[in-house]
Amino acid sequence: MRATIYYRGALSSCNYDCPYCPFSKNVDSKETLKRDREQLSRFMAWIREQGKAGHELSIFFNPYGEALVHRWYKTAMIELSHMPHIRKVAVQTNLSVKLDWCAELNRDKAAFWATYHPGETSEERFLGQCMQLYRRGVRFSVGSVGLRGSFESIRSLRNKLPEDVYLWINAFKDRGNRYTPEEIAELEQIDPLVQLNVPDYASKGLACRAGEEVFYVLGTGQVKRCYQDRKVIGNLYRDGLEGLSQPRPCGMSRCGCYIGYIHMPSLGMDAVYGEGLLERDPLVAHPSATG
Numbered sequence: 001m002r003a004t005i006y007y008r009g010a011l012s013s014c015n016y017d018c019p020y021c022p023f024s025k026n027v028d029s030k031e032t033l034k035r036d037r038e039q040l041s042r043f044m045a046w047i048r049e050q051g052k053a054g055h056e057l058s059i060f061f062n063p064y065g066e067a068l069v070h071r072w073y074k075t076a077m078i079e080l081s082h083m084p085h086i087r088k089v090a091v092q093t094n095l096s097v098k099l100d101w102c103a104e105l106n107r108d109k110a111a112f113w114a115t116y117h118p119g120e121t122s123e124e125r126f127l128g129q130c131m132q133l134y135r136r137g138v139r140f141s142v143g144s145v146g147l148r149g150s151f152e153s154i155r156s157l158r159n160k161l162p163e164d165v166y167l168w169i170n171a172f173k174d175r176g177n178r179y180t181p182e183e184i185a186e187l188e189q190i191d192p193l194v195q196l197n198v199p200d201y202a203s204k205g206l207a208c209r210a211g212e213e214v215f216y217v218l219g220t221g222q223v224k225r226c227y228q229d230r231k232v233i234g235n236l237y238r239d240g241l242e243g244l245s246q247p248r249p250c251g252m253s254r255c256g257c258y259i260g261y262i263h264m265p266s267l268g269m270d271a272v273y274g275e276g277l278l279e280r281d282p283l284v285a286h287p288s289a290t291g
Contacts, residue, residue, distance in 0.1 A: 002087070002213065003241055004058045004278065006227065006259065007043060009219030010036040012064040028065075036063075037072045039219030044076055046237060051085030055241060060113075060278055061091040062259070068097045081106035090279045095129040096121065102136055111279035112140035118153035127160055134162060141281040143168040146179075146187060146194070158190045166281050167191060171198045173256065193272070193282060200256035201267065209263040211248030215241075226260050228252055 013028040028036070050057060059080055067073040068091065078101065080089040090111040102110075112133060116126050133140045142161060144154045146169040158167045169191040171179070179187070179198065187194045210216070211225030211233055221237045224230065225248050234244045255261045262269040262277055274283045 001054075001241055001245065002056045003245075004060065004209075004214045006060045006062055006214070006216045007040075007219075008061075008063050008217070008227075009039040009043075011067065011070070013066075033070070036219060037070070040072050040076055042221075042237070043217070043219070044079065047080065047083070047086075050241075051083065053240075056085055056087050058088040058278055059086065059090070060259075061089075062113075063092075066094055066096065067091055068093050074101050077110060078104045081110040088275075088278055094121070095126060095133075099129060099132045099136075102133065102138055105138060107137050107139070110138060111276075111281070112138065113279045114140050114142050116142060116144040116154070116157055118144070118150050123153065123157055123160070127157065130161060130165065134165065139276070139279065139281060141166045141168060141276070141279050143170060143280065145170045146172050148172075148183070151183075151186065151190075155190050168280055169194045169197065170258070173198075173200070192284070196269075196272070197256075197258060200254040201261050201264065202253070203250040203255040203261070203264060204253045205249050207265055208248070208250045209265070210250070210260070212245050214263050215244060225251075226263075228255070228257065228260055 010032050011028060012032070047057065047059070061067050061073060073091065077089050077091060080086050086109060088109050088111060090113055092113045092115065094117060095112070095114045114130065130140070130142060142157070142165060144150060144157070144167070146154070154167070154169065161167060167190060169187055171194065184195065184198065214226070215236070216224045216227050217236050218224070221235045222232050223234050223236050223244055225233055229251055231251070233248070236244070250264070255264065258280060261267055262273070270277060272282050272284070273280070276282060
């Protein structure tokens with residue numbers, strides 16, 4: 001079968017201190033880092049065997065924190081990008097690490113979901129990191145949380161990125177403080193697709209590929225249909241994909257996160273993002289913002 005796996009191990013620390021992120025305050029112990037490394041090693045051993053079963057997999061690393069400061073995630077990405085049965089491997093990252101290791105990636109399969117955090121890094125440094133990926137021909141998208149105080153910083157970055165690099169905006173709605181129509185219009189000048197991320201979509205009982213073709217795997221091997229749904233549907237190492245896969249309509253009342261709602265067929269996100277669905281890189285052109 002063809003499946004997408006979101007993987008999150010024990011890692012729960014970051015080298016940034018973003019005020020809106022609960023995980024930026026964590027510092028993992030040596031024991032936690034050791035457990036995270038061992039969990040990823042077990043996951044990689046399982047992945048290596050899946051080609052023999054005829055599975056084609058896409059893998060997305062999205063830990064509670066920054067993965068690429070740890071050698072084992074970089075090593076895993078390199079290996080996965082060269083596996084014949086892996087269609088894509090992507091990672092959510094702040095791009096704070098050296099990128100020379102990217103020379104070892106299979107550029108046809110590796111992708112980066114790069115998040116810009118004004119206040120945690122300079123525009124010059126982050127842009128320089130993006131341009132390293134760009135020159136290497138590694139596929140990536142760039143995004144930022146749409147905090148009102150960050151609008152100018154995000155617009156400035158958009159104007160300096162190559163036009164064919166998409167910059168997305170994560171609508172900030174954690175506190176129910178919705179944007180005004182004027183703010184939406186302003187953000188659309190930066191990200192023409194921002195309106196797709198503003199709503200919390202009604203999802204209760206609707207079809208979703210989560211739990212059937214898309215799985216959210218924890219380092220312990222426990223599997224949930226998606227990251228918002230707390231119900232455990234099985235164990236990857238005990239049940240395998242065949243034992244886990246079955247149609248599972250959404251049990252949540254609403255879905256407002258990109259990595260969730262893109263898997264609802266009724267929203268037609270495949271037609272917007274195509275092969276860039278996992279790393280949030282759409283098919284449309286990305287003209288630079290002005291003003």
